[in-house]
Amino acid sequence: MTALDGLPPMSVEPGAELREFAAELRTLFLGLDAPAADALAARCTPGPQACADYLAAVRIPPWEFVEALLDALPDVPDRPDVRERLRRSRLAALRVAPPIGWAVRQIEGQLHAAEREVQEADEEAEQAERELAHARPAPAAPDAPDASGTPAGGTDLAQRAALLAGQARERSARAAARRDLMRRQLVLVEGQQGTTAAPPGPTGAAAAESGGGDPLPKILLVDDRPENLVVLEALLGPHGHHLVCATSGPDALRALMEPDDYAAILLDVQMPGMDGYETAAHIRSRARTRDIPIVFVTAIGSGPDHARHAYAAGAADFIPKPVDPWTVRAKVASFVELHRERRTGR
DSSP states (O other), X not given: OOTTTTOOOOOSSSOHHHHHHHHHHHHHHTTXXXXXXXXXXXXXXXXXXXXXXXXXXSSOXXXXXXXXXXXXXXXXXXXXHHHHHHHHHXXXXXXXXOTHHXXXXXXXXXXXXXXXXXXXXXXXXXXXXXHHHHTSOOSSOOSSBOTTSSBHHHHHHHHHHHHHHHHHHHHHHHHHHHHHHHHHHHHHHHXXXXXXXXXXXXXXXXXXXXXXXXXXXXXXEEOSOHHHHHHHHHHHGGGTOEEEEESSHXXXXXXXTSOTTEEEEEEESOOSSSOHHHHHHHHHHSTTTTTSOEEEEESSOOSHHHHHHHHHTTOSEEEESSOOHXXXXXXXXXXXXXXXXXXXXX
């Protein structure tokens, strides 16, 4: 039996926007041949059942699924009107979806920003490398060679081009790491659609240890307002995370005197005295804590300028206030996953 044979009936529960979007996808999917349909279903996460859910209006698929479906159809990849119509239809479904829809849109926005930064940085690096190739010394004898016989102006230009290329490649690598992180977070969020479940992992307040007796990774929560800490504890505490709270930058630095097993730091930006940026600088300056991922929790904004400021200050991620429960849980779960993978050498 192929994926085309096993399509379930359309769900009657979701709103009109999701049913309309799923109906469009279903029509396109039925245009595939059986091998292409099976291949597309096999690529879905966590498995082929997810494809059936997408086409039955049970779950909203990630945009990658839509792109893969369009790419698998003859002639459609060259139809921008189809792609744009599906993009608008999917956004309409997300806007009226349960609260998880906001988390998906929020993380997708960060993912697309990271993808654009990778592309821009790669283009800058390629331009700098072209400039470097043209900055070679001319064969004619220079009027004022340096000690090595290379024209001083050419040397300066070559050094500048090499520096710019290196900086662009570093920026591309950092953005690629954020892109991979956001993809991981999207999988965690999308896997919760239609449920009230948290991302996978140890659960229950009594789960003081994970498999094999290893201690649970710790999450440091830093906010000068106790009510904000209460919210974060309520969101994360029931899901087995070992939470440590601090109400100021200095308190956070004292908590990190024993930095072992911290998977992430959720750090408020606007705090009296030592604010989040200064606290992050101190954390980054210490050899034992500089590699702990910092997630800024901020009410300042979530636009590109604020994001760049956060990343420039050493943040691995950021969460806008008021915090979205699904977003917070997915982001923390992604850092816990990465921490466990590093700890086990996977």
